[in-house]
Amino acid sequence: MLPNPIATTAANAKTTPPHGVEFIKGVNGLDKVVLRDPCGSVAEVGSNIWSAALLDLLHIGIYLVSDYSFIKVCILKCIKAKKKPFAAIVGGSKVSSKIGVIESLLEKVDYLILGGGMIFIFYKAQGISVGSSLVEKDKLELATSLIAKAKAKGVSLLLPIDVIIADKFALDANNKIVPASSIPDGWMGLDIGPDSIKTFNDALDTTQTIIWNGPMGVFEFDKFAVGTEVSSWHSFLYINMFTTYIGS
Structure with missing residues (x-):
């Protein structure tokens, strides 16, 4: 064993x-x-x-099989249900790990909400300074193309409008909330801010189907877990009204 x-x-x-x-x-x-x-x-x-x-x-093993089967069934159910509006929340640290997911969802959803470390490549692609936040520099063209594809498909691509930033990647880091377009040098974004949470939840209130995959921030640290926790509870609170699927 x-x-x-x-x-x-x-x-x-x-x-x-x-x-x-x-x-x-x-x-x-x-x-x-x-x-x-x-x-x-x-x-x-x-x-x-x-x-x-x-x-x-x-x-x-059985756990991996059950995870894969669950995700496959969830996505198929969402597509077949055709309950609109259809929203997807995608988070995680790197856009490169979610390229296939994002491109596929752009063909199906009405709202695509992005969070986690991957958001900073989208800001960077639009000429916005991101301080020392995580950025896959070799994926700038990809981010630009995904923004253009969302626009062409009529998908509302929602990025956080404010973020919680820190002066280092650590539990005891100093932190503050700033507009997403105003991250100072030497600081990094580690969670979405309260205005972003409200904006995202307002959008989700109009939907009938939600798929959520990936965290909104560094949820391993309590002070940067709020965006992920609030997003998950919002989905659960409306589970009887919406078709909601949440996966790792």
């Missing part, structure tokens, strides 16, 4: 993790390696989970 497969260092994340391969070779005598972790380890290319897959030892 491998209760918590060990992740490799970030430095090895873009290549085959060498000590990950050595680790998994240690269990090479087993009949099979069963992966039961539903999310965390699977999401990291540099984890030993991927090394196991490279060695053809991986057998997907």
Whole structure:
């Protein structure tokens, strides 16, 4: 039994993790390696989970199967239900990890609400300063194209209008709320602000179907978890009125 497969260092994340391969070779005598972790380890290319897959030892466990099946069923139900207006909330740290999701949703939704670290590439693409916030500089053209595609499809693409910024990525960081267009140098955005929450919730109040995937901020730190928590509770409060699907 491998209760918590060990992740490799970030430095090895873009290549085959060498000590990950050595680790998994240690269990090479087993009949099979069963992966039961539903999310965390699977999401990291540099984890030993991927090394196991490279060695053809991986057998997907019940948790991963149930997660995949749930998400697939949810999306299909939303599309078939055709309850409009249809909104999608997409969060997470990097737009590169959600390209396929965003492009697919732009073909189906009326509202696309974005949060998390990925928002800063969209600001940057519009010439807005983002301080030291997370930005995938090689994805500027992608962000520009997604903005243009949303406009062409008539999709209302909603970005936060204010953000909670911090002077460092830490639990004890100094923080304050500023307009999304006024992030000073040396500060980084770690959550959406209260005006953004209100704007998003006002938009969601008009919808009949909601899909939500990904956090609105660094929810691991309590002071930057409000956007994610409020968004989730809003969806739950209206669960009897809306078709609402929430996934990791």
